[in-house]
Amino acid sequence: MGDESLDGSLDDRTSSDRSSDGGPTDGGNGSTDANVEPPKGVEPPTIERLVALHHAVLYRYAYRLTGSPADAEDLTQQTFLAAHANLDQLRSAEAGRGWLFTILRNSFLKTQRKRTPLAAGSIDLDVNSLPDARAAEPSIDREQLQSAINELPDEFKLVVLMFYFESRSYREIAEMLDMPVGTVMSRLSRAKGHLRRRLFEAEPELNGASDLKAPRLHAAAVSHPR
């Protein structure tokens, strides 16, 4: 484990301040006004400062996207190289996380070519098999989570990671990925359904013992490992 503490996206984010951490003046979608002067008292961003502040969270995001430590490090490196070339777009290093996330996502998409189909099967949610919200919080195996994320097609992976990792609203995701809101909601629901099936429904102790389980759909459960 590195020397950085976890700086998960849930800790300090509310729905009202999403755009504030983007740094760029546009609210975080990556396009910026050039030649923007940093506010008084704020140091102009340097690449050293950006790396020091954000390399850990960027690596974690890259790892979730790629599923591989080596690929994650490569992707992180590409992101900082691109950021270095466009540093004039950023007001301050402290506000650069959203901007770096955008570069990271774009870099990731450029390196992906093969379209991986989502495993065929129903995402019908058997409500009574989900762990009770009032029960102890379920533990999630880190490797199992990554394995489930790896099975997602890239466009689903991006949407669900923007939801969980960046804590973006579906509206923000739609704007940032230039996608219809309905498509985002559908993909988000399908991707989350896939994660829930893989993480929770396979564990009998987490399945409710209800006699009133909703009927399961017939499905050709064909999976396509990457």
Added chain:
Amino acid sequence: MNVQHDPNNQWPVARVTVAKWLPAIDACRPASDDLSLVELHELAAELATNPRLAQMHDRIQSLDAAIARAVVDVPVPEGLQARLMASLAAAALPTIAGSTPAAVSSAAAVAAEAGENAAVLSTPGLVTSGLATPASIASPESSRRALPSGRWPTGRILAYGALAASVAAAAIYLSRPEPQPIGADEIMQFAVDFHEQAEDTATQAPVPASAVPIGSSGNANYPLSTAITAGGKTQMRDISDFLGRSGVAYDMSRGRARATLYVVDLSASRSAAPVEPALPPAPLAMPEFDTGGHCVAVWQATGLLYVLVVDGGPREYQNFVPPAGRIASREASRPAWLAGNRAPTGRDLLFDKVSLI
């Protein structure tokens, strides 16, 4: 949102209710005020009056919080920051433009001193052609000896350079990997995405469509499939870029059930990847792909690919796929030679329904 619900309520949430509200519930970020968003007002109202749905919402919120904490729980490799800084420092070192070898670049500098055709000597294509090796153009003396007196043979150099570039391009083209055939699962997922994007687009700009009379087969090149029961009301519209192909979409409705049948040509073109041959000749008894909001069937017949996207679940699906047209399973539809993993005989090709296009 604070919702009171009766934990003793044992009635399950109806599947229709789950299918209708799940995407909206999934859109709510944990510990957020997303229910106050305009697009989620209906959900908020429903949660206030449907205790079981509210319980489902609470469960999903709890699981989402757990997943969100797990998502960011990734160990960072030791020394990552130092390695990143080292790579940035290396990238910042002054380098010759692009990726030209040092010899070529120095040759370019020599040519610049000579004052003529610097651009020609600096092109990588010239080096790879072998006609002007870095060694031969490295020094001003050797470059002057190699040239006809008084003139640079620019025409010949350009011609040879163009030939070398053509040979290289052809080698790259011929060595490119053949596109992999796409299978049923990929087709069905594509179809759902295509269908949802079309729905979103249609709300902003309706697509021109023409009515298909009952009993008509529709477009002669992309006819309605006889394996399904078309709706009482059917509209037909042109589509493009469906798996890289053009075709027709039939928007059907039977009562409250709605579906769209996409029909495209199976044959591969330069821009379209081939489709695997082992698709069933008719829709399956139950949908193979079900997202909770749509269910999908794919089959092929008479050289055409058919993809049926139904709004809803199996009950709605069965409105459009009559018992006579169904196949029990994809395995049951596979011809014997394909299932037996052997080459087809002449009899197989005559009597089996699988298209080999």
